[in-house]
Amino acid sequence: MLKTDVLIIGGGLAGLSAAKALEGKKSYIVAERENRPGGLSSTVKKGGFHFDYSGHLLHLRWPKTSKFILDALGSNRRRLRRDARVFAHGRWTGFPFQANLAPMPQKVKAECVSAFLKAWRAGAGPGDGSEVFSRWTRRVLGEGISRHFMLPYNAKLWQYPLERLTTEWCAPFVPMPRPEEVIEGAYGGRTEGLGYNTFFHYPKRGGIGALSNALAAGSSGLRLGLEVESVDLRKGVAQVRHFGPVHFKRLINTSPLNSFTAMCSDAPAAVKRAGAALRHNTVYVLNLGARGVRQELHWGYFPGEGFPFYRAGLASNFSAELAPRGCASFYVEFATAGEALDLAAAEAAAVKGLRRCGLLGPGSKIVEKLWLKIPCAYVVYNRERAAALPVINSWLKAKKAQSIGRYGAWKYSFMEESVKEGLEAAGSLLAR
Ligand SMILES: Cc1cc2nc3c(=O)[nH]c(=O)nc-3n(C[C@H](O)[C@H](O)[C@H](O)COP(=O)(O)OP(=O)(O)OC[C@H]3O[C@@H](n4cnc5c(N)ncnc54)[C@H](O)[C@@H]3O)c2cc1C
Structure with a gap:
């Protein structure tokens, strides 16, 4: 019978960071169902290319976790200034759209600027996150910017009615320009530097998987190919596919919260119902x-x-x-509400779209391709989520279990946040 102080479900960045903090201090097992570490922060090699699960860039914000990540990468890293753009109305402009309207047709520009100023004069505050997206964006950015960018872009991304999507996630991710920045961006030069991701770090070699591999290399308790099928928090035992029971004193979960609550055999019906109410989209890269x-x-x-x-x-x-x-690599991201994507049709549309916007020129030729699917990609913020999380979290707290990371905590977060939560979860166990 296998026994451990701490069982960590999932060897993505959250699980690997927790493991690193526990190393040599408590016995632990990281059960990772795949045959490679890293979860979404991993890299697949094909035909001489390294492909990530879409762009995975390190936008570092906090000193302790920045140091942890940069130390793990050692000299295998580079800092880059973002060159992100928006393709709208048949032309390119800078990102964010709301502060880079200059290249847009006159009518679009005037509509965006005047509606933004009207919204601004109305004293648009950021809100408390409970307002729905379709109303929020019109209230804070105005009808024009909403109609020409925010609504169509977010409808494509979330694949969920924007009249039901709430806005707790918006503050870090939606750049909010001042009126002078909107006017300057529309009638002056390009507005640089707005938003959370002006600079980013990325490994020099090996793709983003190099970070996960570096963390995994020092982990004595990482077990690949171990899928946890059920958990009994009361008894402190998990059943692992083709392996059997693992007994633990404490549990850190990083697998998606909806599937985790479904596999907890001792979860009350209210917790199971709350987990089943959680929604997410699916991304095909x-x-x-x-x-x-x-x-x-x-x-x-x-x-x-x-x-x-x-x-x-x-x-x-x-x-x-x-x-x-002599080659370049692209990633093209399609979202669905969970239904299967017609890959052949999507591929034809991707190539056509890349040619239409000029990213693929007349002399360029596709030489390799790889589809990667992210079944649970963006968790949906809705009223059901806001009601479900306190029910699940108070039960987990009573059971002294922690559920962390982008999917364990069920939030729109980024790699550094998963690292932070992994370190903090381990820290709280060590402090007890
Ligand atoms: C399209 C897209 C683009 C993104 N771009 C960026 C970006 O540019 N910058 C950024 O900082 N972040 C980005 N992110 C977010 C980033 O991917 C995540 O924040 C981070 O990788 C999550 O790490 P995690 O460890 O919390 O979860 P995961 O990476 O999902 O790790 C969880 C692990 O648990 C394993 N697992 C699940 N169930 C079980 C089970 N039953 N038994 C055993 N193992 C199990 C999984 O295989 C997985 O390895 C992006 C996300 C998406 C979807």
Whole structure:
């Protein structure tokens, strides 16, 4: 019978960071169902290309976790200034759209600026997050910016009615310009530096998986290919597929909260119901390797109807090592509400769209492709989520279990936040 002080479900960045903090201090097992560590922060090699699960860039904000991540990468890292753009009304402009309206047609520009100023004069505060997205964006950014970017882009991304999507996630992710920045961006030059991701770090070699691999390399308790099938928190025992029971004193979960509550055999009916009410979208990432590409940009946003994908980027502009010499690599992101994507049709639309916006030029040729699916990609913020989380979290607290990371905590978060939560979860166990 296998026994451990701490069982960690999932070897993504949250689980690996918790493991690193526990190393040598408590016995632990990280059960990771895949045969590689890293979860979403991993990299797949194909035909000389390194493909991530779409762009995975390190936007570091906090000193302790920045140091932890940069130390793990050692010299294998580079700091880059973002070159992100938006393709709207048949032309490119800078990101964020709301502060870079200059290239837009006169009518669109005037509509966006005047409605923004009207919203501003009305004293639009950020709100408390409970307001629904469709109303919030019109109230704080005005009708024009909402109609030409915020509504179509977010409808494509979330695949959920924007009249029911709440806005707790918006503060860190939606740049809020001042009136002078909107006017300057519309009638003056390009507005740089707005938003959370002006600069980012990225590994020089190996894709974002290099970070996960570096953390995994020092982990004595990481067990790949172990899928946890059920958990009894009262008895402190987990059943692992093809393996049997693992007894634990404490549990840290990083697997998606909806499937975790479903597999907890001792969860009360109210907790199971709360878990079943959680919603998410699914993202399909088409990675393409190409020859003959001459483009500087890092990534672009596509609000327009003629583009079935919401974002596309040039990964080889983060690191030339991701593609063989003379080649470039793209990622193109499609979201669905969970239904299967018609891959052949999506691929044809992706290539057509990349040619239409000029990212693939007349002389460029696709030489490699790889579809990657992220079944649970963006968790949906709705009233059901707001009601479910306190029910689940108070039960977990009573059982002295922790559920962390982007999916364990069921939030729109980023890699550094998963690292932070992993370190904090381990820290709280060590402090007891
Ligand atoms: C499309 C997209 C783009 C993104 N871009 C960025 C970006 O540019 N920058 C950024 O900072 N963040 C980005 N993120 C967010 C980032 O991917 C996550 O914040 C981070 O990787 C989450 O790490 P985690 O450990 O919390 O979860 P995960 O990476 O999901 O790890 C959880 C692990 O648990 C394992 N698991 C699940 N169930 C079980 C089970 N029953 N038994 C055993 N193992 C199990 C999974 O296999 C997985 O390895 C992006 C996310 C998406 C979807």
